[in-house]
Amino acid sequence: MSYQHILVPVDDSPISYAAAEDALSLAKLSGSQVTLLSVVAVDPFVGVDFYKIAPAITDYFMQAESGAKSRLEELQQSFVNDGIDVQTKIYHGAPAEGILYVADEVNADLIVMGSHGRTGVKKLMIGSVAQAVLAQSHIPVLIVKQ
Template sequence: MSYQHILLAVDDSPISYAAVEHAEKLALALNSKITVMSVIAVDPFKGVDFYKVAPAVTQYLFEAEKNALGRLKDIQETLIHHGVSTVETKVIRELPPATGILEAADELGADIIIMGSHGRTGFKKFFLGSVAQEVLAISPLPVLIIKSAQHTDS
């Protein structure tokens, strides 16, 4: 099977940069297009009066989007500099991360999703969930999960 359009889902973690390296190698080998994307989601504030925290949430979203756009631009420039012919970026707002990734893959007509996994295990995985695991379980597309080499969770 040929992967002509790679959806590369990144966040601000070091494992995302390992996923970038894998996506780059695959894109160069197959002459694929890459769309690099991030999801900016708001976590619900349970038991907090929204009107008191609204300015903080607005500022958080502004900063999160600014940081995501900068990170995506840096990754895009690096991939182009390394020879990937077509690299686009996309930011998804206000959706749970797995939902945003899957909707972007469908909207863009991606052939494969590449993303990192933080490698959480045990209780932390249960409590925090795993975006990579959710995408892998639901996606109709192939998903390449790049796992962290080190497991610092105990």
């Protein structure tokens, strides 16, 4: 099967970089367009006004945004160097929700993402973004594991 548009959610983990490398290989084989996505998580239980008055929180989000932009620019360059049509996006909100939203927004027909492989209590406490995306996505999801 040939994919036209691959969505690649990335964070600062080695597994997400491995997923980006796999997506790059797939894009080269199928001539796919790629969207690289970074999600800056926002706590849904805290109002926006709180972030405006809490300097430490504001600083945290500014650093997270800056880190996401740098990560995306670095990865984007590797795709450009291989002649792949690539764009970047930053989504603010819940990770799984953001991935699914952007997949629809860019009309992706494949999501390639890493899974940190958490198990047991860590998975229960932190949750699994990859599992949530896999369960809710209406398009194929390729999970790259460590």
